[in-house]
Amino acid sequence: MTSQPLSQTGAAVKAADRAHVFHSWSAQDLIDPLAVAGAEGSYFWDYEGNRYLDFTSGLVFTNIGYQHPKVVAAIQEQAGKLVTFAPGFAVEARSEAARLIAERTPGDLDKIFFTNGGAEAVENAVRMARLHTGRHKVLSAYRSYHGATSTAINVTGDPRRWPSDNGSAGVVHFWAPFLYRSPFHAETEEQECRRALQHLEDTIAFEGPATIAAIILETVPGTAGIMVPPPGYLAGVREICDRYGIVFVLDEVMAGFGRTGTWFAAEHWGVTPDLMTFAKGVNSGYVPLGGVAISGAIAETFARRPYPGGLTYSGHPLACAAAVATINVMAEEGVVEHAARLGETVLGPGLRELAERHPSVGEVRGLGAFWAVELVRDRETREPLVPYNAAGEANAPMAAFAAAAKKNGLWPFVNMNRTHVVPACTISEAEAKEGLAALDEALSVADEYT
Ligand code: PMP
Numbered sequence: 001m002t003s004q005p006l007s008q009t010g011a012a013v014k015a016a017d018r019a020h021v022f023h024s025w026s027a028q029d030l031i032d033p034l035a036v037a038g039a040e041g042s043y044f045w046d047y048e049g050n051r052y053l054d055f056t057s058g059l060v061f062t063n064i065g066y067q068h069p070k071v072v073a074a075i076q077e078q079a080g081k082l083v084t085f086a087p088g089f090a091v092e093a094r095s096e097a098a099r100l101i102a103e104r105t106p107g108d109l110d111k112i113f114f115t116n117g118g119a120e121a122v123e124n125a126v127r128m129a130r131l132h133t134g135r136h137k138v139l140s141a142y143r144s145y146h147g148a149t150s151t152a153i154n155v156t157g158d159p160r161r162w163p164s165d166n167g168s169a170g171v172v173h174f175w176a177p178f179l180y181r182s183p184f185h186a187e188t189e190e191q192e193c194r195r196a197l198q199h200l201e202d203t204i205a206f207e208g209p210a211t212i213a214a215i216i217l218e219t220v221p222g223t224a225g226i227m228v229p230p231p232g233y234l235a236g237v238r239e240i241c242d243r244y245g246i247v248f249v250l251d252e253v254m255a256g257f258g259r260t261g262t263w264f265a266a267e268h269w270g271v272t273p274d275l276m277t278f279a280k281g282v283n284s285g286y287v288p289l290g291g292v293a294i295s296g297a298i299a300e301t302f303a304r305r306p307y308p309g310g311l312t313y314s315g316h317p318l319a320c321a322a323a324v325a326t327i328n329v330m331a332e333e334g335v336v337e338h339a340a341r342l343g344e345t346v347l348g349p350g351l352r353e354l355a356e357r358h359p360s361v362g363e364v365r366g367l368g369a370f371w372a373v374e375l376v377r378d379r380e381t382r383e384p385l386v387p388y389n390a391a392g393e394a395n396a397p398m399a400a401f402a403a404a405a406k407k408n409g410l411w412p413f414v415n416m417n418r419t420h421v422v423p424a425c426t427i428s429e430a431e432a433k434e435g436l437a438a439l440d441e442a443l444s445v446a447d448e449y450t
Helices: 010-020 069-082 092-104 118-133 150-155 159-167 189-207 233-244 265-269 296-301 317-333 335-357 392-407 429-447
Strands: 036-040 043-046 051-054 111-115 137-141 171-174 212-218 247-251 275-278 290-294 361-367 370-378 413-415 418-421
Touching: 051 429, 069 092, 069 317, 092 111, 092 290, 092 317, 111 118, 118 137, 118 150, 118 212, 118 247, 118 275, 118 290, 118 296, 137 150, 137 189, 150 159, 150 171, 171 189, 189 212, 189 233, 212 233, 233 247, 233 265, 317 335, 335 361, 335 370, 335 429, 370 392, 370 429, 392 413, 392 418, 392 429, 418 429
Parallel strands: 137 171, 137 212, 212 247, 247 275
Antiparallel strands: 036 043, 043 051, 111 290, 275 290, 361 370, 370 418, 413 418
């Protein structure tokens, strides 16, 4: 069927979207997607001229902001030179991206397996761990998100895995530390850490250490609430993995590439996993790319035995050229250091100040450009502002909060009873303060539900 070309109005874009685009994670008739006309730096805008400061970085991926001219130019240049090529060849952009990534990953994570995104990275990390160990079980945390493909959604802890759970053979969930809602009834970080490690040891003992291929954790669990682990936890998990010959997988899809104020979040605790997944910030999502950084020992397993896995577009030259340009921009412009400073001098202090004035704020936590504000009905009981996994009317307080933020030109990240403050790592101090002022007003709306 032929049709008229779209006139570039928001209404036409929206009409075609509503008619033909099937959106992720959505009841198709209950959503109202904004028609986006453009984006630059920390902002995007619609066709009516409404401009929003993006406190979400998309889905926490535009770490260097939108439309960075150097990265756009690098993509254009690569398109002119060699727009695509199959994965089984040595291609300049791919070689260079792998070299730059391996230079920055901790320890001996020196081999890079490229994917098209985060979930595929998790799929492959789990497969590598299973083949390397000859074991099948995978332990992962309840409060986690690892992606929407088969194994990735099964190792995920949040409710999005429920409809897919029948495929989760060998996946065992455990509780990772989270002092504010401590699964261990702990009162101090030290207690939380100790009890969480004991709980993990107990889980391993009852599952059978010799059946466990991998423990997978987000270094700083992101989607589930930006829960910065207590000192000693990740080192403790590393030690447990070494003791039982379990592969330690750290998922840095969200926390990696500058988000926490270091190239990779694992650096904060001096821990090196055996496998590390990445995506998002690797090229700020300009072209889909993800991957697994692989230790020497696991790479050795596949030195003379084929690795049974691969993707048609693995290490796509366009995506890799974008990664090379992004990593160079981050290094030249000091983006990682900027994110660290932003957390220490603007976002952290600014959010804590809001917490003092707004009764709906239960806790503020995070680091770098990676912060969560947990909203509650009651600070004493810590009852969440909306129930776990609330939808429809039950979610009205968070919907009202989000609407108020948007009215003030701020696009907020909302998940369950939390708003995450996850702007571009390149956001200026002035822009960050403008966002905090809009957040201040939106929190007054949340306060009405306390
Ligand atoms: N792991 C983590 C920690 C993530 O945050 C995400 C995405 N939010 C994924 C994996 C999945 O990545 P993708 O959506 O690119 O498949």
